Amino acid sequence: MKRFIFLLSAIMLTGCSREFVESMYDVNYEPTNRFAKNLAQLPGQYTKDTAAFDALVNSFSGNIEKRWGSKEIRIAGKSNYVKYIDNYLSRTEVNFSKGTIVVETIASTEPKEHLRKAIITTLLTPDNPSQVDLFSSKSIKLEGQPFLYKQVLDEDNQPIQWSWRANRFADYLIAHKLKVKTVDFKKAYYVEIPMVQDQIRIRSYQYASIVRKASRKYGIPEDLIYAIIKTESSFNPYAVSWANAYGLMQVVPKTAGRDVFKLVKNRSGQPSPEYLFNPENNIDTGTAYFYLLKNRYLKGVRNPLSLEYSMISAYNGGAGGVLNTFSRNRTRAMRDLNSLQPNQVYWALTKKHPSSESRRYLEKVTKFKKEFNANKT
Structure with missing residues (x-):
């Protein structure tokens, strides 16, 4: 009980982020x-x-x-x-x-x-x-x-x-x-x-050109972007969480948003809620964060499929959560991760990740990614 009171106090004093909350608790972000x-x-x-x-x-x-x-x-x-x-x-x-x-x-x-x-x-x-x-x-x-x-x-x-x-x-x-x-x-x-049976697909079509543009700009596959959006918001442009995440890709301004502004866009500060409620800005920012995960935070992961699994997991629980799945020592964690086959990396991230929500998250995204590609053919 004391720990719960401390969590609420800390959130009110410092502001909340997905990484901060998940470092202490597994959280379902529904209101x-x-x-x-x-x-x-x-x-x-x-x-x-x-x-x-x-x-x-x-x-x-x-x-x-x-x-x-x-x-x-x-x-x-x-x-x-x-x-x-x-x-x-x-x-x-x-x-x-x-x-x-x-x-x-x-x-x-x-x-x-x-x-x-x-x-x-x-x-x-x-x-x-x-x-x-x-x-x-x-x-x-x-x-x-x-x-x-x-x-x-x-x-x-x-x-x-x-x-x-x-x-x-x-x-x-x-x-x-x-x-x-x-x-x-x-x-x-x-x-x-x-609602009509294919309401999610109808909403997803609205953002096809935006997703394509972001995919080409940052080198992140379209099917992965679609799967993240479906997992994060079910293509709900009004999506908002108490953890200060906004829009289609549920971008947190103080963490992912700030990183993208500083390291990708060379801008100071962080994106505002208005900025992230704009679908084009939101998808651009979320995809840019994947670019950072791929080319900065997790660039040491050698196998492309293992890297994708790691990026998906990190989008939800942070790059630190991915590495902590394998070892508390960053160098050893990267070495251990690279010694495994992609299916073994997937198993570890869905069975041994410190956060149960991140474990489920990787399963959901990979499932939606497969569904997206099956519907395309």
Whole structure:
């Protein structure tokens, strides 16, 4: 218990990074109520004033709890999008892993009209994360291409791009799919909207030209970039974690982002959340970090396949975690790693890595990489 309290105190005092947290604990980066106070900061706000940010996030989670109760706090994460509107009376959760969308309201007056507005907002939310404040109930300016375009079909099996179609589908859902439940002693009206079966593939196509450009620029295979994005965010451009990781490739500004700025781009400082919420910047930065892993931190790994396994593992748990799998002594670790066949390196990194999350991570990425190549043929 003391160690847990120390961890939370250290995070609040120093800021959190994936490497710092994983050096102490195996962490599932999906959002939980327990870690609501340590959410990543808002785009463009409180980049230096951490006290102001902590106050803001406490207020955000407190507003949710006031409306929905302590057991019904939902917050955006790596593979889910959550947005509150209507002074926290209505919300949407898109679960990209399950392919489901739940839109609900606890408004006590004219609940169907509140729900209708929330459905329309969900269907027309733009594909521009920098314009959507995930950590407030601010309204969204509905313009440009919807980020759920082609991933949801209306009652006529048509994609929803325009306001008239979104309005009509909202009316249909309320007339035919409306459900009611009790939330914190309140009546909640909601609808469940299924996403199309190939919703992940549809989102991945949006970034094909960006992935190709980054692949050629840094010499990192396209299939590896796609597999990392699928593992990190399920191609959710709004992905954010309490560990201060942002966007499609879940780049941590203070670690990978800072390294890329300094060692690849010759820039000072670190990327801002706005910078990383831009898909092109995010994929470029994440791929550039792979370039550093390949050509700097793990350049001593001789076998190309062993190097790839090491890079994948290091993207999640750091290069130090990879080497510590083989020995605490860096020179000996590299020697031992190079003495093994690639399948033995894979076995060690998926069975003996200090972090259980990093062990699973390498398995997921290699699986998605195989799936990507199988679907290409």
